[in-house]
Amino acid sequence: MHTKLRLELIIEHMALNRARTILEDAKLTGYTILPAIAGFGAGRRWRSGDDLSMAREKSVVVAIGDETKIETALRELHKLLESQIGVVSVSEVKVLRDERF
Amino acid sequence: MLDLALATLLSPVILFFLLGLSAALAKADITIPEAISKGVAIYLMMAIGLKGGFEMAANGLNLKIVSVMITGVLLSFTLPAIAYALLRTTTKLPAIDAAAAAAHYGSISIVTFVAATQAIELAGLNNAGYLVAVAALMETPAIMTALLLAGRHRPKSQNGETGLIREVALNASVVVLVGALIIGWVTGADGKAQVQGVFITPLQGVLCLFLLEMGLSAGRGLRHGWRLLQPATIGFGIYMPLISASIAAVFSALLGLSAGESALLMTLAASASYIAVPAAMRIALPEAKPSIYLTLSLGVTFPFNLTLGIPIYIAVSQFIAG
Numbered sequence: 281m282h283t284k285l286r287l288e289l290i291i292e293h294m295a296l297n298r299a300r301t302i303l304e305d306a307k308l309t310g311y312t313i314l315p316a317i318a319g320f321g322a323g324r325r326w327r328s329g330d331d332l333s334m335a336r337e338k339s340v341v342v343a344i345g346d347e348t349k350i351e352t353a354l355r356e357l358h359k360l361l362e363s364q365i366g367v368v369s370v371s372e373v374k375v376l377r378d379e380r381f
Numbered sequence: 382m383l384d385l386a387l388a389t390l391l392s393p394v395i396l397f398f399l400l401g402l403s404a405a406l407a408k409a410d411i412t413i414p415e416a417i418s419k420g421v422a423i424y425l426m427m428a429i430g431l432k433g434g435f436e437m438a439a440n441g442l443n444l445k446i447v448s449v450m451i452t453g454v455l456l457s458f459t460l461p462a463i464a465y466a467l468l469r470t471t472t473k474l475p476a477i478d479a480a481a482a483a484a485h486y487g488s489i490s491i492v493t494f495v496a497a498t499q500a501i502e503l504a505g506l507n508n509a510g511y512l513v514a515v516a517a518l519m520e521t522p523a524i525m526t527a528l529l530l531a532g533r534h535r536p537k538s539q540n541g542e543t544g545l546i547r548e549v550a551l552n553a554s555v556v557v558l559v560g561a562l563i564i565g566w567v568t569g570a571d572g573k574a575q576v577q578g579v580f581i582t583p584l585q586g587v588l589c590l591f592l593l594e595m596g597l598s599a600g601r602g603l604r605h606g607w608r609l610l611q612p613a614t615i616g617f618g619i620y621m622p623l624i625s626a627s628i629a630a631v632f633s634a635l636l637g638l639s640a641g642e643s644a645l646l647m648t649l650a651a652s653a654s655y656i657a658v659p660a661a662m663r664i665a666l667p668e669a670k671p672s673i674y675l676t677l678s679l680g681v682t683f684p685f686n687l688t689l690g691i692p693i694y695i696a697v698s699q700f701i702a703g
Contacts, residue, residue: 295664322672326605327601328415330598331602331655332656333656333657333659333660334660335659335662335663336671363667364663364667
């Protein structure tokens with residue numbers, strides 16, 4: 281098994297494309313996007329489909345890569361999250377196939 | 382006017398809205414699958430656009446219609462400035478939240494517009510299909526005014542700018558509405574005969590389903606967001622549509638519009654966006670709180686217009702038109 285970093289980003293729908301560009305520019309080209317169904321934040325409950333504007337929709341992006349790529353992405357994500365709604369976390373994970381990441 | 386208000390309030394469309402609103406406020410567990418509500422929204426845009434296009438094909442384009450279109454664009458540009466000034470003087474909203482909320486009041490709610498067309502038919506007034514084109518034209522200028530008002534808060538990154546332009550220009554409601562309007566205009570009576578079984582006859586029933594969802598959405602927004610709104614802000618959500626409608630009424634009188642045309646223009650001016658503008662604001666003014674502007678437009682102004690606003694606008698337009 282090989283040690284890698286797993287970046288998990290919860291991001292509002294309207295900023296998702298910009299987040300994707302950041303990951304792709306950092307060569308993290310194997311990410312996956314999952315729908316966020318519901319949650320609690322900014323003092324209120326939210327749920328996917330609450331309104332038709334998509335203004336409050338969120339997605340979860342999962343990317344696994346080596347430290348260099350993750351750090352490159354984090355620098356740009358930090359700038360993005362200064363204005364857009366999102367939460368980013370990084371954890372250490374083990375992967376089976378080193379060459380994939 | 383009381384009869385008209387009662388007839389509007391007791392129409393299936395409004396009753397389904399009130400059912401959704403009260404169910405959400407009572408925390409009833411009703412959810413319309415997201416894919417259905419989005420599909421129905423696109424269906425409604427197509428149906429409304431086609432209906433307007435067919436009527437334009439039948440009646441043609443003339444100077445009066447062009448004048449109303451220009452008036453609609455002017456209203457969309459200027460109403461946010463009035464809304465912003467009122468929000469800044471009467472509430473404690475920060476400039477960025479006030480600008481974002483103001484943008485919603487220059488843009489339009491197509492569902493409010495459809496509800497008004499139904500009420501106008503109920504009142505025995507002539508509907509004016511070309512006002513669908515006016516509605517489409519009024520969707521986006523307000524966003525530009527809001528950006529000017531917010532000024533230095535505008536994001537500077539090129540990505541944000543590109544995203545905003547794409548969101549504004551290719552917003553689903555604008556693309557489908559304008560596209561369907563053109564298709565209806567081009568195909569005319571022949572096209573109408575081909576699609577009326579799907580897009581004209583069932584419109585009322587589908588609208589009931591959509592307004593149930595809108596009621597649920599408005600109720601959920603109010604339940605979670607009302608704490609964020611001061612009484613003065615809630616008051617704005619009720620008096621701003623009346624101010625906008627009054628300004629539109631003056632233009633209607635100057636242009637010599639019929640009662641039906643005037644009522645629809647007033648409704649367009651009075652309605653507040655809850656699809657195109659919130660999405661654009663998340664890109665253009667991300668610091669603004671969606672809980673404030675969405676609760677205000679969807680939770681306060683939308684129910685007000687549906688239940689009380691539309692009968693008022695029709696009564697005033699009848700008075701103006703004599």
